[in-house]
Amino acid sequence: MEAYENQKDAADKYSLRGRVFAKLREDILSGTYQEMDELKEVVIGQELGVSRTPVREALRQLELEGLVTIVPNKGAYVTGISDQDIEDIFVIRSYLEGLCAAWACRNITKEQLDSLEEIVYLANFHVEKGNFDQVVELDNKFHELLYEACGSRILSHVLSDYHHYARRARTVNLSEAARARHSIGEHADIVKAIREKDEAAAEQYAHEHIEESIRRMHLADDEAARERENE
Amino acid sequence: MEAYENQKDAADKYSLRGRVFAKLREDILSGTYQEMDELKEVVIGQELGVSRTPVREALRQLELEGLVTIVPNKGAYVTGISDQDIEDIFVIRSYLEGLCAAWACRNITKEQLDSLEEIVYLANFHVEKGNFDQVVELDNKFHELLYEACGSRILSHVLSDYHHYARRARTVNLSEAARARHSIGEHADIVKAIREKDEAAAEQYAHEHIEESIRRMHLADDEAARERENE
DNA sequence: TATCATTAGAATGTATACAATAATACAAGA
DNA sequence: TCTTGTATTATTGTATACATTCTAATGATA
Numbered sequence: 001m002e003a004y005e006n007q008k009d010a011a012d013k014y015s016l017r018g019r020v021f022a023k024l025r026e027d028i029l030s031g032t033y034q035e036m037d038e039l040k041e042v043v044i045g046q047e048l049g050v051s052r053t054p055v056r057e058a059l060r061q062l063e064l065e066g067l068v069t070i071v072p073n074k075g076a077y078v079t080g081i082s083d084q085d086i087e088d089i090f091v092i093r094s095y096l097e098g099l100c101a102a103w104a105c106r107n108i109t110k111e112q113l114d115s116l117e118e119i120v121y122l123a124n125f126h127v128e129k130g131n132f133d134q135v136v137e138l139d140n141k142f143h144e145l146l147y148e149a150c151g152s153r154i155l156s157h158v159l160s161d162y163h164h165y166a167r168r169a170r171t172v173n174l175s176e177a178a179r180a181r182h183s184i185g186e187h188a189d190i191v192k193a194i195r196e197k198d199e200a201a202a203e204q205y206a207h208e209h210i211e212e213s214i215r216r217m218h219l220a221d222d223e224a225a226r227e228r229e230n231e
Numbered sequence: 232m233e234a235y236e237n238q239k240d241a242a243d244k245y246s247l248r249g250r251v252f253a254k255l256r257e258d259i260l261s262g263t264y265q266e267m268d269e270l271k272e273v274v275i276g277q278e279l280g281v282s283r284t285p286v287r288e289a290l291r292q293l294e295l296e297g298l299v300t301i302v303p304n305k306g307a308y309v310t311g312i313s314d315q316d317i318e319d320i321f322v323i324r325s326y327l328e329g330l331c332a333a334w335a336c337r338n339i340t341k342e343q344l345d346s347l348e349e350i351v352y353l354a355n356f357h358v359e360k361g362n363f364d365q366v367v368e369l370d371n372k373f374h375e376l377l378y379e380a381c382g383s384r385i386l387s388h389v390l391s392d393y394h395h396y397a398r399r400a401r402t403v404n405l406s407e408a409a410r411a412r413h414s415i416g417e418h419a420d421i422v423k424a425i426r427e428k429d430e431a432a433a434e435q436y437a438h439e440h441i442e443e444s445i446r447r448m449h450l451a452d453d454e455a456a457r458e459r460e461n462e
Numbered sequence: 463t464a465t466c467a468t469t470a471g472a473a474t475g476t477a478t479a480c481a482a483t484a485a486t487a488c489a490a491g492a
Numbered sequence: 493t494c495t496t497g498t499a500t501t502a503t504t505g506t507a508t509a510c511a512t513t514c515t516a517a518t519g520a521t522a
Contacts, residue, residue: 015303015475016476040502041503042502042503050476051476052476053475053476053478054475054476056505057291060288060291061291064292066385072483074483074484075503085384085385089385092385092389096326099322154297154319154320246506247505271474273472282507282508283474283506284505284506284508285505285507303474304512304514305474305513305514305515
C-alpha cells in the first residue's frame with residue numbers, strides 16, 4: 001500500500017490531470033483566480049495545451065477539496081476560502097493535532113522520532129541564518145511527519161488536507177524571526193513529550209501550538225493592517 | 232451559493248456520474264466489494280450501462296473520499312474502511328461534535344433549534360413504537376441539522392463526511408431500545424444546552440454523546456460476538 | 463532449468479465527437 | 493414598454509476512438 005502511495009504521488013505529478021490539478025489549486029490558493037470566477041473547461045484546456053478530459057477530472061477533484069463548486073450543466077466556479085474558513089480550520093486543527101500527538105506517542109517509530117528531532121534542529125539553524133523559506137518548508141515537514149506518525153489513516157488524511165489549505169496563512173506566520181523561534185520551540189516541546197510517551201502532555205502542547213499559531217496569525221494581520229494605515 | 236448547492240445535490244442524483252458514484256459508494260460501504268477488489272472502468276460501465284467517462288469521474292471522487300485507491304496506469308482498488316478507521320472516526324467526531332455544538336450556540340437560528348427539538352420529540356415517539364428505522368433516520372437528521380447550525384462551512388463539511396462513513400456502525404448502534412433511549416436523552420441534553428447558549432455544556436454533552444456511542448458500539452459488538460459463540 | 467528479452471493483450475490516460483442542457487438575444491404580442 | 497416565446501449559441505455531459513503504459517505469457521539463450 002505504501003508503494004502504491006508512492007507510485008501514485010509520483011505519477012500524479014506527471015500525468016496531465018495531476019498537473020492541471022496542481023496548477024489550478026495553486027492559482028486558487030494564491031489568489032490568481034477570484035472568488036466566483038468561472039472555470040471553463042475549454043479555456044483552461046487551451047491555456048495548458050490539453051484537452052477537456054484531464055481538466056474535467058481536475059475540476060472534479062478540486063470540488064471534493066472544496067476549492068471549486070460545480071453546478072451541473074452550468075459550470076465550475078472558484079469557491080476560494082474565506083478568512084473565516086481559515087480561522088475555523090485552525091481551531092479544528094488545534095483539537096486534531098492534539099489528538100494526533102497523543103496517538104503518535106503510541107505509534108511513532110524510532111526513525112520518525114529521530115526525523116522530527118532533526119527537523120527541529122535544522123529549523124533552529126535556518127531561522128538564525130534568516131532562511132525563512134527553509135523554515136516554512138521544515139515546518140511543513142514537521143507537521144506532515146507527525147500526521148504520518150499518529151498511525152491513523154483517517155486522522156492523517158484530514159490533517160493533511162487542512163494543512164494544505166492553510167498554507168498561505170502559515171507562510172506569513174513564520175516569516176518573522178521571533179514568531180518562527182517560538183514556533184520551533186513549541187515543536188521541540190511536542191517532540192520531547194512524544195519521546196517520553198506522555199500522551200497528555202503531547203496533546204496539550206500540540207493543541208497549544210496551534211492556538212499560539214492562531215494568535216501569531218492575528219498579530220501578523222494586525223501588523224499588516226497598521227502598515228496599510230501608515231502608508 | 233445556497234441555491235447552487237441545491238441544484239448541485241439535485242442534479243448529482245440524476246447525472247450518470249452521480250448515480251455511479253452513489254452506487255459504488257453504497258457497494259463499498261455495505262461490503263459488496265471486498266477490500267483490494269479491483270474496480271475496472273469498462274466492467275463497471277457495462278454493469279451500469281454507461282460508458283467509461285462517468286465511471287472514471289466517479290472513481291476519482293471516491294478516491295478523494297478515501298474509499299478507493301487509484302494507482303496511475305494500473306487500476307482502482309477498493310480501500311474500504313477498517314474497524315480501526317471507524318473507531319478513529321468516532322474519536323475524532325467526539326471532539327468535533329463538541330466544537331460544533333459550542334459554535335451552534337452562537338449561530339443557530341430559531342427555526343433550526345425548533346427543528347432539533349421536534350426531532351428529539353419524534354424520536355422518543357418512534358422508539359416506544361419500535362420503529363427503529365425511523366429512529367436511525369431521525370438520528371441522522373439530528374446530527375446533520377446540528378452540523379448545519381454550527382455556522383461553519385468547514386466543520387459542517389468534515390462532520391458530514393464522517394457521519395456518512397460511520398453509517399453502518401450507527402445502524403447497529405440504535406437498533407435496540409435501551410441504547411436508542413439513552414442516545415435520544417443525550418440529544419435532548421445537547422439541545423437544552425444550546426437553547427440556553429451554554430457553550431461549555433453543549434460542547435461537553437456533544438463530546439460525551441459520541442463517547443457514549445462508542446461504548447454502545449462496543450457493547451453491540453460484544454453481544455454479536457457472544458451470539459456467534461453460542462451458535 | 464533458470465533468466466531475460468520480446469511481444470501480445472488488456473487496462474488506463476487522453477483526445478475528440480456527439481448529445482443534452484442552460485443562457486442569451488431577439489422578436490412578437492399585449 | 494414589458495412580457496413571453498423561440499431560436500441561437502455556448503457549455504457541460506457522455507460516448508467512443510486512439511495513445512500509452514503495465515502485465516504476463518512466450519520463447520530464446522546461457
